[in-house]
Amino acid sequence: MRQGQPPSQPLDTMLLFERGDSNNGTAITHEVLSLIHQEKGENSYPWTLYTSLETHHVNGDACVHCARLHKNGAGWSTGLHSEVFNHARGVALGANIEMSSDFTGPESTEVIGLNIQAVGGSRPMQHGIQIHDSGNRFDTGINLKGTFKNAGLAMHGNAIALDEKGEITVRYRGGKIEFLNGKKCIGHIDVNGEDHAL
Helix, strand or coil, X not given: CEECCCCCCCCCCCCCCEECCCCCCCCCCCCCCCCCCCCCCCCCCCCCCCCCCCCCCCCCCCCCCCCCXXXXXXXXXXXXXXXXXXXXXXXXXXXCCCCCCCCCCCCCXXXXXXXXXXXXXXXXXXXXXXXXXXXXXXXXXXXXXXXXXXXXXXXXXXXXXXXXXXXXXXXXXXXXXXXXXXXXXXXXXXXXXXXXXX
16 A cells, blocks of 8 residues: 655565655644544453564574664664553553573573664764653663573673763773872772772
């Protein structure tokens, strides 16, 4: 099914909906597919959209859901958007990722819950992860639960900024935990030194 003249995509697909729009009047939403779902029963697992993939491929990339955005205008845009309005007790999550691994072979393998990569472009991007709080709405910016095998937060030589401008930082370098104001080190702890009160 095709409406308008959107760019063709190199897809080997069984079902294809295409839509191209040129709206210059009042800004309104344009959808290709909309799913509306309401569940009022108390005993239910309401899943509005279910996708499943089983793959045995070796060469290539597997992806259950692919979202690709080409942003050519100044408008706010996102590849994935989730809105949650909590009106009851219990847990409400904007996104939930559950991982497991039972591979026992000798080869190296990596299982990563969330992977963010900077892969291209001619200019630097600003933030890998950004958390907004409009005035004490979150009790905690990042909450790490559980017991981790090696480290709860691995910085790999990168500094942790403590102020809004990012000038007061803490980093590890050359056997020292350094406290910096800009590029100037204003104090350090020798990690090979004896235990002592600070």
